[in-house]
Amino acid sequence: MGSVKEIFFLLLAAFFVVSDCSIETTTADRYIEHGGLNAGDADSTNHDANQTHQVQRYKIAEFDFHTVAQPFVISIWIVVASAAKIGFHLNNKLSSWFPESCLLILVGVILGVILWAADVTRIVLDSHTFFLYLLPPIILDAGYFMPNRALFDNIGTILLFSVIGTLLNTLLIGFSLWGFSKSGGIGAFDLDLDLLHCLVFSSLLSAVDPVAVLAIFEEVQVNEILHIVVFGESLLNDGVTVVLYHLFEGLSHIGQENVIVLDVVYGVLSFFVVVGGGTAIGVLFGFLTALVTRFTDHVRVIEPLVVFVMGYLSYLTAEMFHLSGILSCTFCAITMKKYVEANISQKSHTTIKYFLKMLASVSETIIFMVLGISTVYATHRWETGFCLMSLIFCLVYRAAVVVFLTAIANRFRLVRLSGVDQFIIAYGGLRGAIAFSLVALLDIGLFPFQPLFLTSTLLVIYFTVFVQGTTIKPLVGLFRIKRANKHKPTMNEQLHSRMIDHLMAGMEDIAGHHGNHNQRLLFENFNARYLKPMLIKRRNLRARGLSILNVYQKLNEKDAREMLSNGSFADLTQLQNMSHSMADHLHYNNLQ
């Protein structure tokens, strides 16, 4: 515990350094004021010995924080976040019992209370910073390392949950809250709530948060299907959330009495624009990135940068048109990955992998910590009835909608989702920083109940992250849910799964049903014939085709190393045969 304490004090010290300037840094850019006297001009009230002279003398040393304030504060934040991360993992007990996200929020709250008591500064998660800088790295990382096959195998179920599920949740929660505020029944609360305001609140509250889900599910490690259904839902529901939030917020501006049918029709139409547009921009940027990496043979050094920047640009471009940045960035990463990986060098690959993970990890850490701090500083309003009912509606409707939609999905699924699976999907529906950022954006002039919404949102976030996040791991163990089975598929498995795909496509063809496998086969043919030759270097295209030889060579090398380290050369003739046959193959390879 000693080291954790130490790091905590380090955190504190850093914050007090930062606190002094947090206001200045957000106002405007400043320019370096070189020259000894500029600083002196600024604080002319300073009583020093030089005051007696008519002109101020040249100074040996000076202190000028404002010049470097902005990057300095950002760097300190990153250092603090890193220190917090290191601190937790030094203490094994703590990190094995609680998820990192909970601990980070707690640290944030404690820091917030101390800062609040010391009354030094006001730190609140800035929605602008969150959406433009903290969220994109996490989404890019998630998209780039998305298990594509699992995603597209379960795309129907995922879309059902993310589109219909989020919509149902929004409507159910919104109307229920409004109804309870109007009726005088049990658990009712006497607030003059507007229906549209309730719907704005429920739209931001009903979306599962990808950041929270990633943080928790990374530690739980359930099987791939469960993971992709919950995580896929959290990523793809962004489109729905953006539309519903903007729609209801826009309609609130117009005013409930002025809303005409056309507005609602436009709202429904905008769903297709937001989802389709976001996805299209993402796919477009993905292909563009692939195309650029075709020509980086002589400038390997910028390969990782191209991937990061293009992914980020896809997010920004979508946001610029008020489309779904999350969808855009996700699909950009999914699209580019296969082609980029074929084009870039091994070193670039490692750099991309570890740097993306690093960026995402730091963003996540900062998000949870600042969420904790913001809790202290936000303007709250507590109404027991409304807050508790929001939480209960959230949990109950989530469960009900999951059960209802699973019943539909199971009619079409080959691998059905069991009752336990449904429980984990419902229980894993964590809320997080996106909801907080959206509620913080609401204008208190238009939404007089904004503080109440904010408090309720935080209650739901804390309940899902702390109670559900902490207990989901033991529950997964209790229900004996199949855990993730992480191993690289062997060559044998790859060959068989490929064959089965073709077989299934053939069967679908015979049955006259054009399903999943048929579409995949069609896409793969199109990909091999048109996309790959355009987006992958010719040289690497060839090498891919002969990848079976590479695998063979690697296996041989591995065997040789193993034999060497075991000191057993019993089966020498076999080894010799292997090496000969490999040499033949390589010879053949060269001739090609």
Place this chain on the structure above:
Amino acid sequence: MGSVKEIFFLLLAAFFVVSDCSIETTTADRYIEHGGLNAGDADSTNHDANQTHQVQRYKIAEFDFHTVAQPFVISIWIVVASAAKIGFHLNNKLSSWFPESCLLILVGVILGVILWAADVTRIVLDSHTFFLYLLPPIILDAGYFMPNRALFDNIGTILLFSVIGTLLNTLLIGFSLWGFSKSGGIGAFDLDLDLLHCLVFSSLLSAVDPVAVLAIFEEVQVNEILHIVVFGESLLNDGVTVVLYHLFEGLSHIGQENVIVLDVVYGVLSFFVVVGGGTAIGVLFGFLTALVTRFTDHVRVIEPLVVFVMGYLSYLTAEMFHLSGILSCTFCAITMKKYVEANISQKSHTTIKYFLKMLASVSETIIFMVLGISTVYATHRWETGFCLMSLIFCLVYRAAVVVFLTAIANRFRLVRLSGVDQFIIAYGGLRGAIAFSLVALLDIGLFPFQPLFLTSTLLVIYFTVFVQGTTIKPLVGLFRIKRANKHKPTMNEQLHSRMIDHLMAGMEDIAGHHGNHNQRLLFENFNARYLKPMLIKRRNLRARGLSILNVYQKLNEKDAREMLSNGSFADLTQLQNMSHSMADHLHYNNLQ
């Protein structure tokens, strides 16, 4: 050439997109304006169909550039820089004849002329951005991959050039320019120049630029001694430049007639503060980084980030106190490297290496391109006499000072610098973006000749980068200068060089002369006894001690692979013996 053209048009398109917003982005932070109507409020003059309604209707889609302007513009710049880099290397002839830096400046100038003609926007290299964001990655990269041994073996010569050399150049150029402006001799120019103004100008003009030197010398690949002397000088002269520039600029503020001796004494003292303080901050941050990486066993993912952020913080902290950020960052990287490398994982090592190279490369690209664009937009003033004399003084005094200082240095050097070496050192004294940024910072109110200084600085930069930068490669070939000999030292070489170090230290001891080798031995003892146990994980400390076994294992593995690929297992008994003896060693290793 087709592809180069294509990329050029891409560049243009990007710039026109960017141009529209470059002013807004620098003013202040903006917040995301969610909600359909906010944008509508802003441009209410917009004549659309909705104007007839009393309230504006909900919109399906919107465009809002301001929200994302800042990160979008930065991303576009990076994309443009990457595209320019890729473009050059697609054309082999171009990139083999001209250094990349020249081509990038040219592209910048062409872009600048087009933008100027189209009158869309005004892009000038912002000194604030340059010193705070573009320079640090380059310095961190340079420091981290500094050949330490070569640096400290030649530290005397390097310090002589960087401190005394820069000082001499500044005084000589400054006084000569002032003298010529006062006298009526040949080549004189009739300008009423202030002595202090001349000295400010000469102080920023006389420092060799690390960015320009790196860019050119990376392609030339002279031997290690020449490289480290020129490059070391360019890095370490920053302290002198900062002091002289601030001193003369500060004195100009005071006014020539008001300067008293105390100011000059303070100026001299501030040299020690700036250099000593900068170095101390760097070393401190270096040790701190090493200490942090001792505890990152469970959070490997943040290791690269810690290195980047701490290096950056060392730069910012030094700049905050108006000390030399370049010295601080360089020594931070030099100090941390050995300990950090011993602590972090192999993957983190690769990530650091490639990401640093990537950041530095992009920064460099942007710097040269914007330097080109700035040339077009800057406020110029051409005075043939003054401009040409600045250039001539720069070149002549550089050569004279190098010859003079080499004569002194050669008295103490074991490996003397030959005449040809001296020529390359003088010829490699390139000027670059630092000089431009400093001259751009001068206040035109106080320095009425600022436009003249700026034009002259650009002339010197262009001459050194274009003429000297392009011809240095053929000249190095012509003079048959020893090229860089890049190979990893074999175990044999390492052992011998270690033994010779000890031998030399012993001889120095006998001779009663406490020189270089003695100091190194002392430091290495201190390092092994106190620093390493504190800064390196215990486990890795042990592993280092047994590194000879690792080398042995690797050699064996290599042999096994080679035999396998050759298909020759003739000497099987030997291989078997090897594997057995290695197994024994590993066993011994485990017992330890």
